[in-house]
Amino acid sequence: MSPAGVGARGRVAWLATWLFVGVAPAALSTQAQAVPPPQPIRPAPTVQQLTLAAPAPTPPWLVCGGERSQLPLWSLFVLPGERGDCEIQAGSPAGGYRLQGPGVQVQTAGQRWSWQAPAQPGLVQLRLEGPGLKQPRILQLWVMTPAAAVVDGRLQGFRIGQYPGNDGGRGPLYGPPRGYVEVTPANAATRVSPEYRLGQFVSKQSPHYPKYVVLRTRLLEKLEWLTTAARLQGMAEGPFVVMSGYRTPYYNARLGNRPLSRHQWGGAADVYIDDRPRDGHMDDLNGDGRLSREDAVWLAQWIERQAATPAYRERFIGGLGIYGSTSSHGPFVHIDVRGVRARW
Numbered sequence: 001m002s003p004a005g006v007g008a009r010g011r012v013a014w015l016a017t018w019l020f021v022g023v024a025p026a027a028l029s030t031q032a033q034a035v036p037p038p039q040p041i042r043p044a045p046t047v048q049q050l051t052l053a054a055p056a057p058t059p060p061w062l063v064c065g066g067e068r069s070q071l072p073l074w075s076l077f078v079l080p081g082e083r084g085d086c087e088i089q090a091g092s093p094a095g096g097y098r099l100q101g102p103g104v105q106v107q108t109a110g111q112r113w114s115w116q117a118p119a120q121p122g123l124v125q126l127r128l129e130g131p132g133l134k135q136p137r138i139l140q141l142w143v144m145t146p147a148a149a150v151v152d153g154r155l156q157g158f159r160i161g162q163y164p165g166n167d168g169g170r171g172p173l174y175g176p177p178r179g180y181v182e183v184t185p186a187n188a189a190t191r192v193s194p195e196y197r198l199g200q201f202v203s204k205q206s207p208h209y210p211k212y213v214v215l216r217t218r219l220l221e222k223l224e225w226l227t228t229a230a231r232l233q234g235m236a237e238g239p240f241v242v243m244s245g246y247r248t249p250y251y252n253a254r255l256g257n258r259p260l261s262r263h264q265w266g267g268a269a270d271v272y273i274d275d276r277p278r279d280g281h282m283d284d285l286n287g288d289g290r291l292s293r294e295d296a297v298w299l300a301q302w303i304e305r306q307a308a309t310p311a312y313r314e315r316f317i318g319g320l321g322i323y324g325s326t327s328s329h330g331p332f333v334h335i336d337v338r339g340v341r342a343r344w
């Protein structure tokens, strides 16, 4: 752990003590929301009072298919038979690297490889070994079911609905997906990144399998980055709760959501922090003894602060939306990776 992480542990302990002592768990229940808030025994930390500790770079960067990662486990979403390249980014520790797995060929020893995905949908893992890597890094190729398999808005009975026939003039990020990852009971718990699992991103429209999901590597990288930053800064121990990830156009329309919601392209997640206590609701982040929209405001302000860092700006610019409670959900924050800044 970096020095910043060690410093953050004291902060974690302080925050945990304050939250557990200062806020009775009962105060967070729905029933108790009307009760006047208990007086905090210390002032609540403002977003600005937290450190701005960011995840430490851990080279090498592996660059594949227009994405790059330093994570010990990451995912690309590809089509059957698709070919691609990977390379070690310049500036990484020198030496010979090995990328091994089915369908991987060496182009230039130690620095660059080409791969070809299997002809059938499924999952293959490539392992990167080399200088400074105590454990192999895993690159997962999720081989998708091609979009051409969607018939009358359904894939194996799972309702997809209709994507806009073109990008609506809004750019390639709004074109129809190239394919869909099949989700079954057997692979729903498979990790797509160190902290997140495939099943967390599935459209919540039906209990029946198989289900299908669209996911963007960049969204997973952003979630991982924010999760690590939250941990370093003493805000949370575990990953964020993903309340909603991918939504099919069918389900998005059923919810009455915006027609061009980024959820439909696998690039958005509605998240909250639920660690203290872990009770299925957003934590009392602003320390006022209540669970309210203000806690989502607090979380959004925290994300906004991370967005000021160069590492964040380089890859994670996108949407940030604040939502309060309704009869069906508690407060949460929407994040996405649309590539341009959007706020609501």
Ligand SMILES: [Ca+2]
Binding pocket: 283, 284, 285, 286, 287, 288, 289, 290, 291, 292, 294, 295
């Ligand atoms: Ca609160």
